[in-house]
Amino acid sequence: MISESFGSALDAVREINRKYNKPHIKMTRAVQLSLGLLRFYLLFLVGLLVWKFFSELHK
Amino acid sequence: MNLLSRLYYRHKKFWKTFRLFLMIAGPGIIVMVADNDAGGITTYSVTGAQYSFHLIWFLVLLGPVAYFVQEMTVRLGAVTKRGHAEAIFHSFGAFWGWFSLLDLVLVDWLTMITEFIGMTAALSIFGVPPVITVIGACLIMGAMVLQGKYWTWEKIALVFCVLNLIYIPAAFMIHPPIDKIIHGSFIPHLPPGGFTNGLFFLIMANIGTTIAPWMIFFQQSAVVDKGMQEKDMFWGKIDTAAGAFLTVVVAAFCVILTATLIPGLPINDAATAAHLFMGINKYVGTLLAIGLFDAGLLGAICISLASSWAFGEVFGWAHSLNQNVKQAPWFYAYYFFTLIFAGTVVLIPGAPLVLITLFVQVIAVTLLPAALVFLIILLNDEETMGKYKNNWFQNFANISIVALIIVVSTLYGISAVFQNILK
Numbered sequence: 001m002i003s004e005s006f007g008s009a010l011d012a013v014r015e016i017n018r019k020y021n022k023p024h025i026k027m028t029r030a031v032q033l034s035l036g037l038l039r040f041y042l043l044f045l046v047g048l049l050v051w052k053f054f055s056e057l058h059k
Numbered sequence: 060m061n062l063l064s065r066l067y068y069r070h071k072k073f074w075k076t077f078r079l080f081l082m083i084a085g086p087g088i089i090v091m092v093a094d095n096d097a098g099g100i101t102t103y104s105v106t107g108a109q110y111s112f113h114l115i116w117f118l119v120l121l122g123p124v125a126y127f128v129q130e131m132t133v134r135l136g137a138v139t140k141r142g143h144a145e146a147i148f149h150s151f152g153a154f155w156g157w158f159s160l161l162d163l164v165l166v167d168w169l170t171m172i173t174e175f176i177g178m179t180a181a182l183s184i185f186g187v188p189p190v191i192t193v194i195g196a197c198l199i200m201g202a203m204v205l206q207g208k209y210w211t212w213e214k215i216a217l218v219f220c221v222l223n224l225i226y227i228p229a230a231f232m233i234h235p236p237i238d239k240i241i242h243g244s245f246i247p248h249l250p251p252g253g254f255t256n257g258l259f260f261l262i263m264a265n266i267g268t269t270i271a272p273w274m275i276f277f278q279q280s281a282v283v284d285k286g287m288q289e290k291d292m293f294w295g296k297i298d299t300a301a302g303a304f305l306t307v308v309v310a311a312f313c314v315i316l317t318a319t320l321i322p323g324l325p326i327n328d329a330a331t332a333a334h335l336f337m338g339i340n341k342y343v344g345t346l347l348a349i350g351l352f353d354a355g356l357l358g359a360i361c362i363s364l365a366s367s368w369a370f371g372e373v374f375g376w377a378h379s380l381n382q383n384v385k386q387a388p389w390f391y392a393y394y395f396f397t398l399i400f401a402g403t404v405v406l407i408p409g410a411p412l413v414l415i416t417l418f419v420q421v422i423a424v425t426l427l428p429a430a431l432v433f434l435i436i437l438l439n440d441e442e443t444m445g446k447y448k449n450n451w452f453q454n455f456a457n458i459s460i461v462a463l464i465i466v467v468s469t470l471y472g473i474s475a476v477f478q479n480i481l482k
Contacts, residue, residue: 012374017153025150025443031436035151038432042158045425045469052476 083294084301085213086281087133089361090274091125091302092220095309096358097177097329098170098419099268100351103310104329106261107317112240113250115311117262120247121269122307124464126300127456128270128431129278131438133295134447136282139437143279144369147433150443155433160373162426166272167366169419171401174362177355179405180330184337184348192352193402200360200398204391209284209380216360222353224305226312229346235319263471269306270464272426273365275434280368284379289447316347359401367394424472428465435461 025031095103106114132143139146144163148156178196179189203215250258278299287295317332320339326332329351337344364380370393371378377387384391404410435457438449449457 016148016156016373020148020153020156023150023152023155025436025440030439034432034436035155038429041428041465041469042425045472048473049476 080294080297083287083291084298085217086278086285086287087129087295087297087299088220088302088305089213089216089357090129090278090281091299091306092223092309093216093277093357093361094125094269094271094274094306095223095313095354096170096268097174097181097351097355098358099310100313100354101177101327101329102261102264102268103313104317104332105326106265107314107319108321108324108326108332109261110250110258111318111322112244112315113248114261114265115240115244115314116247118265118310118314119245119307121265121310122303124266124460125269125306126303127453127460128434128464129274129299129303130296131434131449131453131457132275132279133282133287133299134292134444135434135437136279137287137289137292137295138444138447140283141279142283142368142372143276143430143434145372146279146437147430148373150437150440151433155429156373159426159429159433160369162422162429163272163276163369164366166419166422166426167362168397168401169415169422170271170273171359171362171397172404172415173419174355174359175401175405177329178352178359180328181333181348181351181355184330184333184344190406193406196356196359197395197398197402199356200363201395203360204364204380204394205384207381207383212380213281213285216357219353219357219360220305223309223350223357225346225350225353226309226316229343229350230312230315230319232343232346233316233319233340235315240315260471260474263467263474266464266467267423267471270427270431270468272423272430273362275430276369277361277365280365280372284368284381292447313350316343359398363394363397363401366397367391424468427468428461431461431464 103118106118135146136142141149144156144160147159175193175196179192182192183189203212206212252258282295316336317326320343321332321335324335326335329347333344333347333351335344336347367390368378370376371387371390374389376389378390379387382390404415435449435454437443438457439454441448
């Protein structure tokens with residue numbers, strides 16, 4: 001039963017991924033630049049948190 | 060006679076307009092007043108105790124900031140008929156969609172825990188055990204959604220919003236120096252001692268509490284669930300403006316309370332302030348404790364719904380408060396799961412509640428900029444918004460505000476993790 005419900009949840013996720021496979025917004029330069037900057041910002045933040053995590057571990 | 064008939068006509072017209080506003084009002088007022096949640100009240104209490112009336116002008120400036128951001132969700136929801144989570148999936152694809160949804164779930168869970176911390180701390184002043192507070196809050200929130208009507212839920216939530224105004228009579232009961240407040244609090248200035256790291260941190264905290272990620276998701280979904288149309292947009296904006304006004308008023312009176320009664324005392328949270336008030340004026344202490352409980356409850360009501368709506372939109376579950384449990388089982392299951400999960404964590408002995416509170420600030424920083432950037436992009440997309448897309452003034456105001464919020468919330472999040480950075 002657990003594997004069945006887990007499987008159906010995975011199916012639902014796959015269906016969502018298929019449904020929203022492609023972005024519908026018009027990818028202008030401004031949009032691409034904004035999304036690129038957002039990616040960079042998030043990578044920076046995650047990097048900072050990972051660095052903090054490991055520096056705490058080594059204390 | 061002519062004058063009388065004109066007066067009668069105007070009177071009728073006013074009441075008709077007012078009734079129309081009452082019908083459409085709701086999401087804006089609720090989200091804005093709920094913005095003064097347990098964390099918000101704590102921030103205002105600390106602001107008043109540490110900097111007296113000197114930062115009230117800054118809180119007044121935050122009203123328009125909150126309005127401009129939330130007004131975009133009204134337009135986006137009314138035009139697209141999609142909640143924010145669904146809009147992100149649809150417009151930006153699955154990667155950004157999952158990022159936003161999972162981040163929202165995490166932020167909401169953690170924030171819900173802080174709301175329960177606020178509620179249990181507030182009622183502990185009256186000797187109510189935390190377990191009773193948690194069960195009581197869950198029962199209230201459960202009963203609100205199970206009655207099966209969005210309209211009824213909204214009106215009950217509005218009653219809790221009115222209760223949030225309790226800080227106003229409480230402030231008048233302690234006879235604050237009104238002259239000093241009127242003449243010295245509304246002109247921008249720095250508090251005595253100048254621009255210190257402590258002041259900077261508190262300014263960041265006040266901005267951080269004004270715009271939270273769940274607010275964007277909540278209001279857009281509420282606008283959709285309410286069935287707001289493009290023609291209702293004007294009233295939706297008035298509703299949001301009224302909410303922004305109320306949130307500033309409550310914040311200012313909260314500051315006035317602590318600035319008048321416990322100036323200079325090093326408090327860390329609103330519950331401590333309420334405890335101190337009980338020793339000075341037990342009626343005011345009681346009102347502050349009730350207000351803190353109400354703030355936590357309002358926050359929890361909105362936050363739990365924000366993520367339930369988001370999940371329902373993306374997974375395609377029935378997700379309206381107008382549907383009953385049989386019609387929307389997964390929506391309600393998720394709602395109750397969030398409630399019970401957050402409530403239970405607070406009751407675990409030795410749970411790292413301080414760490415959780417800290418984590419909220421950090422995780423929110425990863426979601427807020429993304430949600431705001433998506434909002435601006437969507438509001439500029441002609442295909443999505445048509446004639447309701449941002450005009451140059453809205454873009455100027457919104458992009459400036461969003462840039463400011465991103466910079467400040469990032470600094471706030473980083474300073475929460477690296478606590479020595481501002482010392």
